[in-house]
Amino acid sequence: MLVSTSGVTFLLPINFKEISFSFYFKFRDGNTGKTVNFYRRIHNNEDSGNATIYKHPTMKSSEQKPNQGDSRRDFLKKTSVITAIALTPGTAIKAAENNADERFAELFEKIPLKLTVNNKAYQTTVEPRVTLLEYLREELHLTGTKKGCDHGQCGACTVHVDGQRVNACLSLAVMNEGKKITTIEGLANGDTLHPMQAAFIKHDGFQCGYCTPGQIMSAVACVREGHANSRAEISEYMSGNICRCGAYPNIVDAIIEVKEGGETI
Amino acid sequence: MINFQYLRTTTAKSAIALLGKDKNAKFLAGGTNLIDLMKRGVTAPEKLIDINHVPLKQIRQIGNKIHIGALASNTAVADHPLIKEKLPLLSRALQAGASAQLRNVATVGGNMMQRTRCGYFYDIEMPCNKRQPGTGCGAMEGFNRMHAIFGTSEKCIAVHPSDMCVALIALDAEVILANAKGERKLSFKDFHRLAGDTPQLDNNLKADEMIIGLEIPTNNLAKNYHYLKVRDRASYAFALVSVAAAFEIVNNKITDVRLAMGGVAHKPWRLTASEIFLKGKEASLTNFEQAAQLAMKDAKSFGGNDFKLKLAPNTIIEALNLAKSKA
Numbered sequence: 368m369l370v371s372t373s374g375v376t377f378l379l380p381i382n383f384k385e386i387s388f389s390f391y392f393k394f395r396d397g398n399t400g401k402t403v404n405f406y407r408r409i410h411n412n413e414d415s416g417n418a419t420i421y422k423h424p425t426m427k428s429s430e431q432k433p434n435q436g437d438s439r440r441d442f443l444k445k446t447s448v449i450t451a452i453a454l455t456p457g458t459a460i461k462a463a464e465n466n467a468d469e470r471f472a473e474l475f476e477k478i479p480l481k482l483t484v485n486n487k488a489y490q491t492t493v494e495p496r497v498t499l500l501e502y503l504r505e506e507l508h509l510t511g512t513k514k515g516c517d518h519g520q521c522g523a524c525t526v527h528v529d530g531q532r533v534n535a536c537l538s539l540a541v542m543n544e545g546k547k548i549t550t551i552e553g554l555a556n557g558d559t560l561h562p563m564q565a566a567f568i569k570h571d572g573f574q575c576g577y578c579t580p581g582q583i584m585s586a587v588a589c590v591r592e593g594h595a596n597s598r599a600e601i602s603e604y605m606s607g608n609i610c611r612c613g614a615y616p617n618i619v620d621a622i623i624e625v626k627e628g629g630e631t632i
Numbered sequence: 633m634i635n636f637q638y639l640r641t642t643t644a645k646s647a648i649a650l651l652g653k654d655k656n657a658k659f660l661a662g663g664t665n666l667i668d669l670m671k672r673g674v675t676a677p678e679k680l681i682d683i684n685h686v687p688l689k690q691i692r693q694i695g696n697k698i699h700i701g702a703l704a705s706n707t708a709v710a711d712h713p714l715i716k717e718k719l720p721l722l723s724r725a726l727q728a729g730a731s732a733q734l735r736n737v738a739t740v741g742g743n744m745m746q747r748t749r750c751g752y753f754y755d756i757e758m759p760c761n762k763r764q765p766g767t768g769c770g771a772m773e774g775f776n777r778m779h780a781i782f783g784t785s786e787k788c789i790a791v792h793p794s795d796m797c798v799a800l801i802a803l804d805a806e807v808i809l810a811n812a813k814g815e816r817k818l819s820f821k822d823f824h825r826l827a828g829d830t831p832q833l834d835n836n837l838k839a840d841e842m843i844i845g846l847e848i849p850t851n852n853l854a855k856n857y858h859y860l861k862v863r864d865r866a867s868y869a870f871a872l873v874s875v876a877a878a879f880e881i882v883n884n885k886i887t888d889v890r891l892a893m894g895g896v897a898h899k900p901w902r903l904t905a906s907e908i909f910l911k912g913k914e915a916s917l918t919n920f921e922q923a924a925q926l927a928m929k930d931a932k933s934f935g936g937n938d939f940k941l942k943l944a945p946n947t948i949i950e951a952l953n954l955a956k957s958k959a
Contacts, residue, residue, distance in 0.1 A: 478638060495638035495680070498667070518668050519734060531707075531736045537664045538737065541638055542684060585733065592732070606867035607731020 485553030788831030824899030
């Protein structure tokens, strides 16, 4: 039984030859009463005129991938959309009922995700390819965490995951199921700045400020880890955070002040 | 990033079973290299099997061997009291690699499986026999400053980028691998491959196998050791040349010695001839110099990396000196 349908969304076609829609359905199984979310993108291919399952424009065609065999995508591409949707609920409910330790995304473009960000619990669904960084910025609008290089080389996206500093750009959101995330927005206590934030301001630990959220998150972790015992040690353990303005000496000053302040941070 | 199927599992058995169903699937552990490669389009797996919840994180001593689970993070291994006390060379090598953020999520198994950082491999517009066999090697006559001087082939002169693996080959580690039929052990020196005619293959892991962990025999090398990494900046850069050196001295004579290099070959490079030479000899500068000379016997450079022919032996000598001065 179809219990609800969210409207049809237009996605901006990248090559302007294809038009994509995304559908979001909610199904309820009459027998078990369980609700299953179903999300599917459909695009209209100009050449064939047939509606097919959405394929990312940059994805290689199946001709280029001879090993693909009878994969999910091939199967669905050969099947009409209506058939695919008609077939999906039963199978999807079966997957949802299966409490095994494996979570299959095969039937969903998006998969469920539960996590805590800055002490607030979130329950959502995301595409597997969404990184933690993109999820924080685009979905939760926590734009304090910056996208710098997007390849784990600059540290601008540093956040804490279960207390450990990580590069959010190299972690998929779905890998963080059940984790507690802290971003720069979660550091201050109301209007009272975190001691590291205050120290960065006092010591002028930035110029343009783009790397600063990552620097501060990394600096807090550096002190907590016990790696802030000398200027040399701080430089080594802060080396994953690049500052193109070159505020390094002032950043080290700020970290030393917080460390020597002896406050539990 | 091209989308993919995502599966999550909590046991090694089910991870192996899922891999068995689809040989083109890839395991996802820390993801620090794999996700990067996927973003750049170097690789585009159809299916990722997230193994982060598989309980393979233990670090413990059983008898005279130290066992490290494949999913222990680089930080967990480097900071573990047992590793710091018994295998400080491994701890130092790990700390020399990447950044604190990356080490927190990068795993032992993932570190072993990381791909080369050769610029031609990473740039999908460039020819690369490793990424796309048969297209040629861009580095051979191109920018090859970071590239190999040992064991190169006409097909590929890329280097393995790991620091951890340099220490592991020096410490005679063994790799525990498993498939649906059972487990097998592989000497660490046989895990990675030279490029030869098949540069697309970095190692001898079979398509249906999973890395379970490492076993490292305890030793008497915790006193005189050093991991010396020479790079373009003081921290957070890949090695131009790195040397893992460790030895035991009894009555002024070297009784056991391990030497391995990183940044010079398609695999971590053990300096066996130098070790044989040093055994039974005094830990003197003259002997260190001769050992370094022996190590360079078959070295071959490609223009941009000519400096490594001088840098490598100097680094060997300096690492041995620093290991000696620890006594």
